[in-house]
Amino acid sequence: MLSFFKRKKTNDEDIKSTGSENAVSAKDLLNLEGVESEGDPEEEVYTELSIHPDWNIPQEQEYVFRFLNNELSPLKADEISLSGIEIVKNERQVVCSAFVRSSINQTIEIGTTTLLLIGENEVYGRKEFDLTKVGHIPPRSSRPFQFVFEQKDLYKPISAIETEIWGLAFQLQSENQDHTLDLAESWEKTLADEDKEKLRNMLGSITPPKPGEIQLVGIQSKFMDNGKLQVSILIQNGSQQNIKLQQLPLVVEDASGEVVAQGGFVLEDLEIKANTSKPWNFVFPTSLLTKDPSEIDLSQWRAYPPQE
Incomplete structure (x- = not known):
């Protein structure tokens, strides 16, 4: 649960995302060969909130997700983005809440891929996630999800992870790149x-x-x-x-x-x-x-x- 709900009183001014946004081309991330782009490259795409159908969340939490989503900047056509909402640490884990956003004009499903947890000019860690658990993401939509990093996934102690400057990013592998x-x-x-x-x-x-x-x-x-x-x-x-x-x-x-x-x-x-x-x-x-x-x-x- 987001820490917004742990406060006794919550005003709209107190609700804000803390993570950065990192977008990639859908063609670089997904197997979309042979599918023509339907988006206008100059168009700004605002994504609609999409809650996972298996989630049963309180109305108050949905309101917060909707509010945060409405505050996001538009995407360019045919992009997939990770927009950080909140990061919470404990002794064993770093839990990152983020919107998985798509500006594509079709329903998509992202498979297994590696995500980087990044700070300011450094990589905190990486982990491979099965993003089919995010579900089928409708066209031009934004779906909240949680990503958990354990100490073994990080390059530095959990206590050294900054919670003010952070983000999630897709790790795209360059083909035929020699070590x-x-x-x-x-x-x-x-x-x-x-x-x-x-x-x-x-x-x-x-x-x-x-x-x-x-x-x-x-x-x-x-x-x-x-x-x-x-x-x-x-x-x-x-x-x-x-x-x-x-x-x-x-x-x-x-x-x-x-x-x-x-x-x-x-x-x-x-x-x-x-x-x-x-x-x-x-x-x-x-x-x-x-x-x-x-x-x-x-x-x-x-x-x-x-x-x-």
Whole structure:
């Protein structure tokens, strides 16, 4: 239930959507090949409220949805849009209420697709949703729905998600776009050409991350002369959006399967571009080693974020 209804008194002035609106071309999102557009590209389309036929909501709640819908800006012809209504957080979930809007002159049904939860110039997370649950959306209409993101769907803690600047957006996959290597300037300058080629060959030999997924792949691990453990990791971004990592907790296991190092790293907005992989070094001081270095077997190893 929207928090508007938790207030003792509600005036129209108090009712307003907090999320942004993000529209895409219907042809980019839906399989509409062979269907001619009936819309005038210059026309402004105002969408009518459509409540899911299985919903049985109080009259007051329908009034609020109708009021908010009437406040929305018009769409262009043949667009599908997500217009954020409200975002509510608890310890386990982020619940986003939004209008799914269509300016198409025909009834549509959206299938399984990936949605991004976005803030100001950053992606908070992503999740694949079965949007057939939204139902058949009538022509030129707007249907409210709720989208739930859990911590595993997010790139940062729930507590860090802003509720004042947010939105939902469709993630459109570009066809035939290869996953590429993205080297930081310091790596570009210091890494030998043969080592760059080895990284590219490695990238071509491993399974790329799923759409929207962040994946860590170990490159190399070694002890430095000062006894510190250095692990080199390929950070893979399967999203179509650039992401910035502010911090990354890591656990390292050796060939025995035992945890040999654990710690958190401040990355100061390390950016991994859309659909790329970036190598990065993480150095564990001896104080973060959980096993005597002489007993650590690095013939096989893996690094991963600790499970919550």
